[in-house]
Amino acid sequence: MSIVRNVWDGVKLGEIVLIKHSSTGVPYVGLCQLMNWAKGKGYQVIVDDVLDTLYLYKTQMKLAGLNTSILNDVKVIKLGGRLEVGQVVGHLHIKEPVIREQEYGQIFAPLSGGGGAVVNPVLGFEKLFLLAESKREVLSTVNGILPLISDERRIGVYFINTDLLRSAAPEALPLLEELASTVIRVDVEGKSHKFSIVKSVNKELWGVSFVLP
Numbered sequence: 001m002s003i004v005r006n007v008w009d010g011v012k013l014g015e016i017v018l019i020k021h022s023s024t025g026v027p028y029v030g031l032c033q034l035m036n037w038a039k040g041k042g043y044q045v046i047v048d049d050v051l052d053t054l055y056l057y058k059t060q061m062k063l064a065g066l067n068t069s070i071l072n073d074v075k076v077i078k079l080g081g082r083l084e085v086g087q088v089v090g091h092l093h094i095k096e097p098v099i100r101e102q103e104y105g106q107i108f109a110p111l112s113g114g115g116g117a118v119v120n121p122v123l124g125f126e127k128l129f130l131l132a133e134s135k136r137e138v139l140s141t142v143n144g145i146l147p148l149i150s151d152e153r154r155i156g157v158y159f160i161n162t163d164l165l166r167s168a169a170p171e172a173l174p175l176l177e178e179l180a181s182t183v184i185r186v187d188v189e190g191k192s193h194k195f196s197i198v199k200s201v202n203k204e205l206w207g208v209s210f211v212l213p
Contacts, residue, residue: 003210007195008037010202011182013117014150016158018180019195023163025186026064028057029193029212031121034157035070038119045074045119046111048104051094052081053124077107079128094131097140101147112153122158129169142175149179 011017021027038045047054054076061068074086080094090107092100112118132138148156158176165173177183183199189211196209 004033010205014152015181016156017182019159019184020162021186027159028061043117043119047076048122049076050079050124051127052083054085055083058085097144101144118154120154120156125158126160126165129172138169138172
């Protein structure tokens with residue numbers, strides 16, 4: 001869809017994009033559109049898979065009759081979990097945020113060092129807040145994203161289940177919304193999903209919405 005391409009073309013390298021969806025949504029539709037756009041631009045795709053969320057997406061894509069081959073050659077960094085999808089290039093255990101960030105950087109840096117742009121979908125990030133034992137750890141998890149802002153090699157796209165996040169750590173959602181440069185809200189409307197851009201550093205994207213079946 002041209003409007004989807006136009007939206008992603010309006011997102012700049014170095015941005016953090018937040019895609020907010022409910023537990024009854026189908027975020028894999030947005031992931032497919034994002035990956036198709038990224039591959040069409042010649043960008044490398046590296047997926048952060050928290051606790052087997054990518055496996056869940058793939059399973060639901062298959063049940064919905066979608067082609068899952070788009071996931072076959074994607075590079076994947078797994079944070080916890082054991083079910084592998086795509087080309088897994090690194091495994092991280094769920095540890096304290098600071099340790100996790102250091103280990104993640106050691107894996108991600110060589111992958112993104114080839115000079116090309118990277119689109120980095122992050123799936124299941126909200127699940128990390130279920131494991132947070134204090135508000136300090138919640139803040140540390142959110143602040144772990146800060147060094148990635150303005151990294152002009154990368155567009156980070158965080159798919160966030162807001163129902164789960166509000167239950168696990170309600171204070172985390174406004175922190176993530178403040179940190180993100182683009183925020184896209186996904187609403188279920190009948191048999192379709194409406195994507196609405198509610199925040200953007202690109203004024204041309206303000207208020208833009210589109211519908212995907």
